[in-house]
Each structure stands twice: as structure tokens, then as C-alpha cells.
Amino acid sequence: MTNRNISFIVKEQNPLMLRPTDTVEVACQHMCERRVGAVLVTDAHAHLKGIFTGRDAVQVLARHGDAARVHLSEVMTAKPDTIAPERTAIEALRMMCDGGYRHLPVVTDGKVVGIVSRSDFKGLELDQFEDETSLWERIC
Numbered sequence: 001m002t003n004r005n006i007s008f009i010v011k012e013q014n015p016l017m018l019r020p021t022d023t024v025e026v027a028c029q030h031m032c033e034r035r036v037g038a039v040l041v042t043d044a045h046a047h048l049k050g051i052f053t054g055r056d057a058v059q060v061l062a063r064h065g066d067a068a069r070v071h072l073s074e075v076m077t078a079k080p081d082t083i084a085p086e087r088t089a090i091e092a093l094r095m096m097c098d099g100g101y102r103h104l105p106v107v108t109d110g111k112v113v114g115i116v117s118r119s120d121f122k123g124l125e126l127d128q129f130e131d132e133t134s135l136w137e138r139i140c
Helices: 006-010 024-034 054-063 089-099 123-139
Strands: 038-042 048-053 103-108 111-117
Touching: 006 089, 006 103, 006 111, 024 038, 024 054, 038 111, 048 054, 048 103, 089 103, 089 123
Parallel strands: none
Antiparallel strands: 038 048, 103 111
């Protein structure tokens, strides 16, 4: 299967969502338990406020030291890029490549419906993405 819609990838997903007032320590504990690389920071109605990733956790520990005292609202990436569920895998891969990130929230009408990461994409989608990237590099 190539170039699936994002809705297919996230259809049975239960993304990790925490509040801006939760601490980095809590986020890291949940990320470890769920074996995920990102937390979607939302309000009580699942409206996306930001994203917090493993990369962010490393920065927090290096700069602040005490993850129990730092709230997600202080260190999250606010208003991250998002993708709609009707978009395609190739479009998501292109956004992640162009933006330099590995996680992309899936949002409809401001509400979180899921999250995709590079590991969610299959061989043929990755192959097609690499072929397109290679073609653009030759053209430019």
C-alpha cells in the first residue's frame, strides 16, 4: 500500500495528551510507559496547544536540571505544524523533512485526532518519498 491517507494511519490511535500545567517529569514518565517520543499538549477539550518531544526533554534537563519543576507550557513547541487526516503519507513525510522534525500532530478543527512519526510509514511510502526527493535534487 502506498501513500495512505493519514486518517488510515491514526484511525485507532490513542495519542498521549497532557495539559500545559503538567510537568516535564510527568511527561517523561508517560512517554516511557507508552514508549512514545512525543506528547501532545492540549486543553481540556483536546485543542492542540503544543508538542513536547524527547529532544525537548534533553534540552530541559541540560538547561533546567529539575524536570519536576518545569511545566510543559514553558518548554513545549507552541502552535506546531499540523496535518489534516485527509492528507497523504507523502505530504506528511515532506512536512517532517522540510521542518526538521520527527512527529506531526494530526488535527481537525483545532482538535487532536492523532500523531504520526516517521516510523509510521511503510517501505513503499518511504521509497516514493526518497524517489521524489532525489528527483527534486536533480532538477534543482
